[in-house]
Amino acid sequence: MAKIFANVEKGILVSTLVLMVVLIFGQVVGRYIFQSAPSWTEEIARYLHIFQVWIGASYAVKLREHIRVDAFISLFQGIGRKILESISVILWFSLVLFLAIFGTALVMDTISYGQRSPAMQIPMWLPMVAVPIGSLGMAVRLVFQLIEIWKGNYEKPKSEGIVT
Amino acid sequence: MSVLLLFGTLLVCLLIGVPIAISLGVSALTAIYFGTTLPLGTIVQKAFTSLDSFPLLAIPFFMLAGILMGKGGVSKRLLHLATSMVGWMTGGLSMVTIVACMFFAAISGSGPATVAAIGGFMIPAMIAKNYKPGFAASVPAAAGSIGVIIPPSIPFVIYGVTANVSVGDMFIAGIIPGMLIAVLLMVTAYVISVKNNYRPEDGSKTTGKEVFRALNDAKWALFIPVIILGGIYGGIFSPTEAAVVSVVYALIIGAFIYKELTWKTVYDSFIQTIIINSTTMIIICLSVSFAHFMTLVQLPDQISSYLTGLTTNPIFILLVINLLLLLVGMFIDTISAVVILTPVLLPIVTEFGVDPVHFGVILVANLAIGFVTPPVGVNLFVASTVGKVKFEKIVVGVLPLLVVMIFALFIITYVPALSMWLTEMYR
Amino acid sequence: RPDSAGGDSEDGGGESYKISIAHLVSEDQSSHIAAESFKEKVEEESDGQITVEIHPNGELYPSDREAIEAVQQGNVEMTIPAVASISSFNKDFMVFDLPFLFENYEQAYQVLDGEIGQGLLDDLTEQNIKGLVFAENGFRHLSNNEGPVESLEDIQGLKMRTLESPVHTATFNALGMNASPFAFGELYTALQQGTYDAMEAPVSLFYTNKFFEVQDYLTLTGHVYAPTALLMNNEFYESLSPDLQELVVEASEEYRKEQRELARKQDSEFLEELKAEGMEVNEPSDELMESFRDEVEPVYEEFKEEIGADLLEDVQNASE
Ligand code: NA
Ligand code: NA
Numbered sequence: 001m002a003k004i005f006a007n008v009e010k011g012i013l014v015s016t017l018v019l020m021v022v023l024i025f026g027q028v029v030g031r032y033i034f035q036s037a038p039s040w041t042e043e044i045a046r047y048l049h050i051f052q053v054w055i056g057a058s059y060a061v062k063l064r065e066h067i068r069v070d071a072f073i074s075l076f077q078g079i080g081r082k083i084l085e086s087i088s089v090i091l092w093f094s095l096v097l098f099l100a101i102f103g104t105a106l107v108m109d110t111i112s113y114g115q116r117s118p119a120m121q122i123p124m125w126l127p128m129v130a131v132p133i134g135s136l137g138m139a140v141r142l143v144f145q146l147i148e149i150w151k152g153n154y155e156k157p158k159s160e161g162i163v164t
Numbered sequence: 165m166s167v168l169l170l171f172g173t174l175l176v177c178l179l180i181g182v183p184i185a186i187s188l189g190v191s192a193l194t195a196i197y198f199g200t201t202l203p204l205g206t207i208v209q210k211a212f213t214s215l216d217s218f219p220l221l222a223i224p225f226f227m228l229a230g231i232l233m234g235k236g237g238v239s240k241r242l243l244h245l246a247t248s249m250v251g252w253m254t255g256g257l258s259m260v261t262i263v264a265c266m267f268f269a270a271i272s273g274s275g276p277a278t279v280a281a282i283g284g285f286m287i288p289a290m291i292a293k294n295y296k297p298g299f300a301a302s303v304p305a306a307a308g309s310i311g312v313i314i315p316p317s318i319p320f321v322i323y324g325v326t327a328n329v330s331v332g333d334m335f336i337a338g339i340i341p342g343m344l345i346a347v348l349l350m351v352t353a354y355v356i357s358v359k360n361n362y363r364p365e366d367g368s369k370t371t372g373k374e375v376f377r378a379l380n381d382a383k384w385a386l387f388i389p390v391i392i393l394g395g396i397y398g399g400i401f402s403p404t405e406a407a408v409v410s411v412v413y414a415l416i417i418g419a420f421i422y423k424e425l426t427w428k429t430v431y432d433s434f435i436q437t438i439i440i441n442s443t444t445m446i447i448i449c450l451s452v453s454f455a456h457f458m459t460l461v462q463l464p465d466q467i468s469s470y471l472t473g474l475t476t477n478p479i480f481i482l483l484v485i486n487l488l489l490l491l492v493g494m495f496i497d498t499i500s501a502v503v504i505l506t507p508v509l510l511p512i513v514t515e516f517g518v519d520p521v522h523f524g525v526i527l528v529a530n531l532a533i534g535f536v537t538p539p540v541g542v543n544l545f546v547a548s549t550v551g552k553v554k555f556e557k558i559v560v561g562v563l564p565l566l567v568v569m570i571f572a573l574f575i576i577t578y579v580p581a582l583s584m585w586l587t588e589m590y591r
Numbered sequence: 592r593p594d595s596a597g598g599d600s601e602d603g604g605g606e607s608y609k610i611s612i613a614h615l616v617s618e619d620q621s622s623h624i625a626a627e628s629f630k631e632k633v634e635e636e637s638d639g640q641i642t643v644e645i646h647p648n649g650e651l652y653p654s655d656r657e658a659i660e661a662v663q664q665g666n667v668e669m670t671i672p673a674v675a676s677i678s679s680f681n682k683d684f685m686v687f688d689l690p691f692l693f694e695n696y697e698q699a700y701q702v703l704d705g706e707i708g709q710g711l712l713d714d715l716t717e718q719n720i721k722g723l724v725f726a727e728n729g730f731r732h733l734s735n736n737e738g739p740v741e742s743l744e745d746i747q748g749l750k751m752r753t754l755e756s757p758v759h760t761a762t763f764n765a766l767g768m769n770a771s772p773f774a775f776g777e778l779y780t781a782l783q784q785g786t787y788d789a790m791e792a793p794v795s796l797f798y799t800n801k802f803f804e805v806q807d808y809l810t811l812t813g814h815v816y817a818p819t820a821l822l823m824n825n826e827f828y829e830s831l832s833p834d835l836q837e838l839v840v841e842a843s844e845e846y847r848k849e850q851r852e853l854a855r856k857q858d859s860e861f862l863e864e865l866k867a868e869g870m871e872v873n874e875p876s877d878e879l880m881e882s883f884r885d886e887v888e889p890v891y892e893e894f895k896e897e898i899g900a901d902l903l904e905d906v907q908n909a910s911e
Contacts (some may be wrong), residue, residue, distance in 0.1 A: 004389075034401075045217055046216055046221070057445075067548060068183040073181040091186070091190050103208050115680050117774075129210050130212070131208060205664045331804060448722060503648060507650075
């Protein structure tokens with residue numbers, strides 16, 4: 001089940017990047033070959049990117065790819081390490097929970113005020129919803145990470161790690 | 165008070181292993197909540213709007229192009245060509261990296277994108293030739309920062325507009341200082357390579373025939389710099405668009421000419437790009453909240469009034485300003501820093517007779533160094549992820565390069581002619 | 592967390608308030624100078640009950656859209672955006688994006704300061720924004736790197752950078768240009784390298800943002816009159832006592848008067864500067880203006896429904 005979910009997530013992420021490439025490449029081709037380019041390519045590429053970043057940030061929690069300095073906490077082992085790692089995850093969790101809650105409030109406000117995007121004229125809450133979704137995703141993943149910490153796993157998962 | 169809270173929280177978070185992005189967010193949130201009455205909503209607004217920028221897309225596109233070139237056999241051939249030309253030299257690879265970064269960064273104007281594109285294949289190549297990983301990764305990180313000094317450069321455009329000086333003048337003024345840094349970096353890389361004995365096993369020079377064969381083998385790959393350079397300078401596309409065009413080109417030659425790309429490797433390249441890009445962007449995104457908070461509490465103004473009270477000696481004031489800028493560059497992204505600091509610092513230095521064009525070069529050079537200073541050094545993060553080298557190792561490896569860059573900064577600061585000579589000729 | 596902004600002021604004169612104004616332009620541009628006078632008046636005549644802090648150069652919010660959103664959310668109290676970016680929040684404002692809507696300042700002032708303008712500002716309260724007054728960025732003109740524009744053919748096929756406004760893009764495409772929106776931050780470089788040949792902006796923007804360095808010809812088409820608006824968070828406005836509200840409105844009206852005078856003065860000064868910097872400036876002939884108007888007629892048809900046919904008709908009648 002979790003595996004299917006992760007594959008769907010990866011599929012969405014990859015599609016956003018493919019679309020971004022197609023759109024901007026199409027913009028260049030349009031400008032030179034058809035002498036005109038649609039006005040919304042840049043806007044949609046930007047919004048896709050925002051989704052990709054926030055959902056990607058959530059996916060990166062699972063892979064433990066977020067960049068951090070672990071020189072200091074690596075000095076600790078056993079219970080001390082578990083406690084420090086837990087505090088770190090709880091601080092992280094608090095921030096993303098804050099972003100999820102305030103992000104949802106921003107989305108609700110934007111729905112009620114009816115703000116629209118400048119080029120495509122789509123409701124502005126649609127791209128904005130990336131922030132609470134990504135934050136919520138991170139929050140859920142952090143709960144699992146906390147469990148892993150108490151099992152003593154602090155390192156990046158080997159099998160899921162991105163291979164060069 | 166709120167400033168102490170801001171930096172205190174940041175330090176504690178970083179120490180206990182909270183990711184750098186999250187540390188910036190947590191400290192901004194803590195300082196706003198406990199130190200001020202300002203609305204908290206700003207942080208979440210910035211979390212969205214700071215990413216709503218088209219030029220920012222150049223970063224993932226160049227990352228993707230770099231990774232695809234790596235997997236599609238493009239980089240291998242370029243690297244083979246470079247090795248056959250200078251590989252016999254001690255430290256040859258590190259110097260090739262610097263030159264490549266200088267050109268690439270110059271045209272893309274983006275430090276992180278450069279590190280992703282060049283570092284993606286040069287770091288593993290250097291490590292394979294027994295370079296220390298920390299050094300190998302820090303070479304493209306340091307060289308990639310020169311891109312904002314050599315034109316075109318978005319920070320110079322923003323400085324020109326904020327400081328009311330000619331952007332064209334700024335572009336010209338950046339050329340010599342940018343090359344100075346590049347040359348000094350190459351000298352340093354050479355010295356380090358000699359010290360660590362980074363040289364090929366056989367040590368013999370390659371023959372002209374071998375170079376020619378490598379050149380022929382790499383001919384399709386060589387079109388990539390031509391497309392990017394020619395495309396941007398020929399006015400065919402913007403840097404961001406150039407990045408996309410190079411993605412498409414790398415896909416085509418990797419799949420159809422070198423036949424080394426498969427659906428699986430392409431898919432993996434996309435996933436890898438997304439992970440590296442997301443973790444970098446989240447840092448940029450939350451450091452904007454951090455910078456926003458500093459502006460709101462008018463920290464820059466406080467600093468400036470403190471500075472002017474300190475001394476009346478122009479040499480000393482420039483020294484203090486440089487130290488301040490280096491400190492700022494540790495925590496804040498370049499563009500925010502230019503917008504926030506120019507109006508504060510420019511009046512001070514012009515009082516002492518410093519030309520605004522010269523000061524712009526000093527400012528941007530400082531912030532370029534900020535790309536490679538921890539804790540918030542975007543180039544270091546990208547080098548760490550694309551090169552698979554631990555962040556702490558790069559921080560150690562980059563130290564000698566950092567020292568040299570700071571040395572170059574002081575030369576640029578105290579020898580105005582480096583910035584002004586070409587500009588004045590052109591005027 | 593600390594007590595709110597001022598709490599009760601010590602001299603017992605009631606609540607105290609802080610207004611932060613975030614805007615995009617530099618400190619020597621008319622909008623900032625007039626905002627300084629606004630600050631002075633409000634601070635002085637409120638006996639220190641209100642303090643005003645101005646953040647220029649986009650140092651708080653680098654785009655108008657972001658600043659309006661911040662005002663709406665109460666993250667900052669006031670901003671002074673170009674009206675074109677308000678249309679994302681309220682479609683009616685799109686009417687001002689239409690080309691050749693006003694022929695001169697007087698027509699524009701008549702609409703903006705009259706019933707229609709007031710109605711539009713009042714409508715913004717539904718978006719939690721108090722619209723105070725309209726001021727201006729002046730008329731927008733067309734520049735390019737190919738040659739002086741003396742006939743329609745001169746602009747046809749030029750790669751034209753437009754604002755992210757469907758009306759603007761449609762307008763320049765209707766004129767036969769190859770128009771598309773492009774990020775403002777990369778624009779200077781794009782023009783320098785020839786990725787785009789042409790752009791359009793108010794005179795002040797050409798001057799303050801150094802576009803004269805990368806654009807050789809300026810044609811005074813005045814195709815769009817670009818108003819700005821002084822906006823305040825509506826909840827904040829409602830929290831002020833009636834006296835203070837009155838003061839804010841009065842100071843806003845003085846802002847409008849001073850800013851417009853200054854803007855028009857700066858427009859002619861900046862135009863001279865642009866010429867001195869080597870930009871070739873020309874005035875299009877009456878015939879050319881007439882053919883511009885004919886060519887953009889379909890744009891009015893295209894957007895009539897979206898903007899509201901009634902509003903458009905009212906504006907056109909009022910400005911006749
Ligand atoms: Na550059
Ligand atoms: Na830094």
